[in-house]
Each structure stands twice: as structure tokens, then as C-alpha cells.
Amino acid sequence: MEQFSSTRAKQSFGELLKAAALGPVAIERHGKVQAIVAAPGYFTGVSAAQDEQASRRLARANQSVVEKDRLIRHQRIALDLVTLPADERDRMIEQALAVVQRWRQERLCSSDYIERWSALLKLPAVALAMAMVSDADGWGPALRQNSPWVGVHA
Structure with missing residues (x-):
């Protein structure tokens, strides 16, 4: 010793x-x-390296749960976008656009998110709903993390 x-x-x-x-x-x-x-x-009886690996696995698992929760929330919002009456749907989209505009004015997040959400929110409701829950372009999790749907199905 x-x-x-x-x-x-x-x-x-x-x-x-x-x-x-x-x-x-x-x-x-x-x-x-x-x-x-x-x-x-x-x-x-656990080495520091094993403990660190276990901590990393746990952090990845926790992040996966958080992302699944975000996906479920956005799936609910997408469902609203395609099922609500047009005036309610339009109000939802206008509120989201206002949030993105505030991001732009106050420089609250990356211009990548601002531009992507601006483009998505101009799509027809069905296309917007599909894009919000898709990971096809690789941006799905990041966009759901930086979402303009404040207070909707929170």
C-alpha cells in the first residue's frame, strides 16, 4: 500500500x-x-474504466429516453396538425412561426435551426406533420430538441 x-x-x-x-x-x-x-x-470491485463505461452507457440510455419523449410529443403535435380544424391548425403554425421569428431577432439559436424550421412551417400541414416526426434527413432529433412548439403537449 x-x-x-x-x-x-x-x-x-x-x-x-x-x-x-x-x-x-x-x-x-x-x-x-x-x-x-x-x-x-x-x-x-468495479474499475474506474468500467465505471466510466457504465456511466456513458447510462447517459446514452437516458438521452435515448429523452429523444423518444420528444418524438412522441411531436407525433401528437403532428396528429393535431392533420386533424384539427383549419383555424386551430393555422393558429398553431402562426405561434410556432412567431417563436422562430423571436429566435431570429434575439439570436437565440443557430441559424441552421431557424432556417430549417422556417422552411418546415411553410409546408402544407400534412407535409409538415410528416417532416416533424421523420429522421430521414438526419435532422429530426436536433429539430425536436430545438422546437418552436412551446407549451404544446408539454
């Missing part, structure tokens, strides 16, 4: 953490062990 004096541990904390990642480190004060520092994996 590697040993650090308390003074060295304070002055070289980064070095202490690196050593602890490899195994437990004893911290001594006045010649007596006062503490032992070890990485969490030492107690769980």
Missing part, C-alpha cells in the same frame, strides 16, 4: 487521487496511519 504524509497529501492532492485510482493509499500523520483513501471501484 502506498503511503503519503498528511503534508504531502495536502500539497499533492492530484497525485494522491492518481495513486488512489490504482489502489488504497495510507495517509500518515506523526508516523501513524490516520486515513486510507481508495477509489470507489476498490469497494465495489
